Amino acid sequence: MLVKSNHIRLLDIALLMDLAQLGKAQAECLIRYLTQEADLLGWEAFLRILIENTPRYREDMMTVAEQLKQMGRKIGLQEGLKEGLQEGLQKGLREGLNRGINEGRSQQAREIARNLLSMGLDRDAIERATGMDNHELDSLVNSLA
Missing domain, CATH: 1.10.10 (Arc Repressor Mutant, subunit A)
Known part of the structure; x- marks a missing residue:
């Protein structure tokens, strides 16, 4: 039930972002803040929901998603090098x-x-x-x- 509730809230937030016509920096800041709260859904599900429901910010969110992937790769590489x-x-x-x-x-x-x-x-x-x-x-x- 909690996952469904979070999913609904994300849709509401996505709609509000679209209506508010946030600037790129504001949208990026809001997305980064929200992703801290997205642990229950996971990064991929969280970003997918936002991207699907905010077409105006699709490119910006895809950029953030790519940056997060790169950060994950970098952390993984550092941990691998340390273990090696x-x-x-x-x-x-x-x-x-x-x-x-x-x-x-x-x-x-x-x-x-x-x-x-x-x-x-x-x-x-x-x-x-x-x-x-x-x-x-x-x-x-x-x-x-």
């Missing part, structure tokens, strides 16, 4: 942390291998102790030379 940025930062932090841990483990294995080589331990034992393969150990030995 947060997700990207979280993913980047996780990947960076994992990469740092892996590099730290690799550096620690090289340091242990260097110490074991300087102690004269055989290569097979060093490979088993550090998890390094023969190629990695060769590269380490060549870097020490």
Whole structure:
């Protein structure tokens, strides 16, 4: 019943706007004010009713409707960018942390291998102790030379 009542009031307002022959700025101001009250019907229904019942202001209301759409798109884009940025930062932090841990483990294995080589331990034992393969150990030995 409330929706029907609001619909009737909108028709009355549309008729009054048409009769009053408001200027563009006045009509736009009135439309913006009224749209604040249009939450029950929603923007599209509200503007459709006004446009259908005030042919003189059809273009102005279509301009307002387009501006509202653009505002909605802009807000949606900003929210999307914010969410995307947060997700990207979280993913980047996780990947960076994992990469740092892996590099730290690799550096620690090289340091242990260097110490074991300087102690004269055989290569097979060093490979088993550090998890390094023969190629990695060769590269380490060549870097020490």
